[in-house]
Amino acid sequence: MLFPVRHFLNPFTTNGASVKTTRMMTGSFLLLALALAGCGQGGSSSASGGSDEKSALTSAQTAELQAKIDKYKKLPELPPHGEPFDAKKAAGKTIMTIPSSSALEFCHQVDLELARVASEYGVKAVEYENQGQPNQWVAGMNAAENSGANVVNIACGTDPSVLSPQTAQLKAAGIPVVAAHNYDPTKKELAPNLAGIVNAQYKTVGELQADWVILRTKGRANVLAIDDIGSDIATPELVSGIKQEFAKYCPQTCKVRHVSVPIPNWSTAISPVVAAELSRNPDLNYVIGVYDDMVKYILAPLTSAGATDRVKIATFNASPSVVKMIQEGDVVTFDVGEDSNGLARAIFDQDARVLAGLPPSKQSYAALRIFDKSNAMEAGSPPKFTNGYGTAAADGFKKLWSGTGQ
Structure with a gap:
C-alpha cells in the first residue's frame, strides 16, 4: 500500500473496543x-x-x-493466481495505468516494473502522470479512450467508485477497467463495471x-x-x-x-x-x-x-x-513491505487475461514481508524496492504465462 490520496476527514469510531482513540482535525x-x-x-x-x-x-x-x-x-511464496495461459496473446495491446498520484514512490516503482514486464510479452504499458487530483483522474480516463488504450488500471488506492461514470463510458467503448491495488480482499461492495480486481492486503x-x-x-x-x-x-x-x-x-x-x-x-x-x-x-x-x-x-x-x-x-x-x-x-x-515485483506482475496478469479475452483471476494480490533489524540487509545495501522478496513471483508468473502453470 499503498498511499492513496485523500482530501477530507471522516469520523471514526472503535466499534465498541475499549482501546482509547481520538479523532482530530489538522x-x-x-x-x-x-x-x-x-x-x-x-x-x-x-x-x-x-x-x-x-x-x-x-x-x-x-x-x-x-x-x-x-x-x-x-521470504514469501507466490500467492495462487488463475489458470495458466499464454500471455503473448495480449501482444500489440496498450495498458494505461492511472495511479492515485505519480509522486508516490511505491506506486511509480510498480508502474515502471509493470511496463518492463509487459514489454517482454509485446505489450505497451504507460502511466498517466498526475498529482493526485480527482479531476486529473477523470482526465486520465478520458485520455485512455482518446489515446487508444486497450485496458485501464485505476491503481494504488484510488476508490474506483469515484470514477464509475468514466468506467461505464470506457466499458461502452470496449475498453475494460481493472481495479489495481485498491480493495482489501475482505471488501464486499465493489464498484460496478470492473473487468478485474488486484487486491491489496491492507487489513x-x-x-x-x-x-x-x-x-x-x-x-x-x-x-x-x-x-x-x-x-x-x-x-x-x-x-x-x-x-x-x-x-x-x-x-x-x-x-x-x-x-x-x-x-x-x-x-x-x-x-x-x-x-x-x-x-x-x-x-x-x-x-x-x-x-x-x-x-x-x-x-x-x-x-x-x-x-x-x-x-x-x-x-x-x-x-x-x-x-x-x-x-x-x-x-x-x-x-x-509489499513485493513490488509481485504486484506489478499480478496487475499485468489480470490485464493480460482481460486483453486475451479470458476470465480474470478470482484471487490476485502481492505477498507481504516484514523487515526488522534481523533481515533488513536482505533488501540490499543500499536498499531497493525490488530486493528482499526472493524470486518466487518472477519465477512463478513466468511459468504461469508460459501456459504450464505456477
Whole structure:
C-alpha cells in the first residue's frame, strides 16, 4: 500500500473496543484538540517493554503474536493466481495505468516494473502522470479512450467508485477497467463495471503493525497512530486491522490515539502532531505511521525532543529510505513491505487475461514481508524496492504465462 490520496476527514469510531482513540482535525484545530485531550489517559506504559517489566500478555498470546510475526518475516511464496495461459496473446495491446498520484514512490516503482514486464510479452504499458487530483483522474480516463488504450488500471488506492461514470463510458467503448491495488480482499461492495480486481492486503498490514507493537511492548503499548483516512477505500481497512488487534490482545493495558492527516498536509501537520503528543504524553512508546512517507515527519520531532531512545516507529511500504533507517539505527524498528515485483506482475496478469479475452483471476494480490533489524540487509545495501522478496513471483508468473502453470 499503498498511499492513496485523500482530501477530507471522516469520523471514526472503535466499534465498541475499549482501546482509547481520538479523532482530530489538522492545522490549528488539530493542535488545540491534542492539547485539550491531555487528560483522561489512565494506565501506565513502559518506554520499550523492557525485559525487567512484567508482561501484560499471556504466554499463549505472546506465542501467537510471535508466530505471526515470524511467518511474515520469511521470504514469501507466490500467492495462487488463475489458470495458466499464454500471455503473448495480449501482444500489440496498450495498458494505461492511472495511479492515485505519480509522486508516490511505491506506486511509480510498480508502474515502471509493470511496463518492463509487459514489454517482454509485446505489450505497451504507460502511466498517466498526475498529482493526485480527482479531476486529473477523470482526465486520465478520458485520455485512455482518446489515446487508444486497450485496458485501464485505476491503481494504488484510488476508490474506483469515484470514477464509475468514466468506467461505464470506457466499458461502452470496449475498453475494460481493472481495479489495481485498491480493495482489501475482505471488501464486499465493489464498484460496478470492473473487468478485474488486484487486491491489496491492507487489513493484514494493519494487524501486523499492531501485532509488532503489542509484542515489543509486552502488551503495554502507548501509541500515537497516524493515518490519512478520507475519501478512499484503503486506509480504513488498514486502521481496522490496527484497532482489531489492540482490542483483541490488550484492551485494558494498551492505549492508542488515532489522528488523521490527509496527504497534502503531511509536510506541515504531522510533525506538530507528534511534538504535541510528546509534550502531553510522557509515556508514549510507539508511533505507528501507517505509510512510510510519513516517517520523516515523525522522526524530526522525536529527534528534536531527544525521545528516540524511548519512542519507536512502525510503518508500511518498505521503501528504501526507511529500510535504510532500520539497517543503520534503532528508531524505526518495523516496516512491512509489499513485493513490488509481485504486484506489478499480478496487475499485468489480470490485464493480460482481460486483453486475451479470458476470465480474470478470482484471487490476485502481492505477498507481504516484514523487515526488522534481523533481515533488513536482505533488501540490499543500499536498499531497493525490488530486493528482499526472493524470486518466487518472477519465477512463478513466468511459468504461469508460459501456459504450464505456477
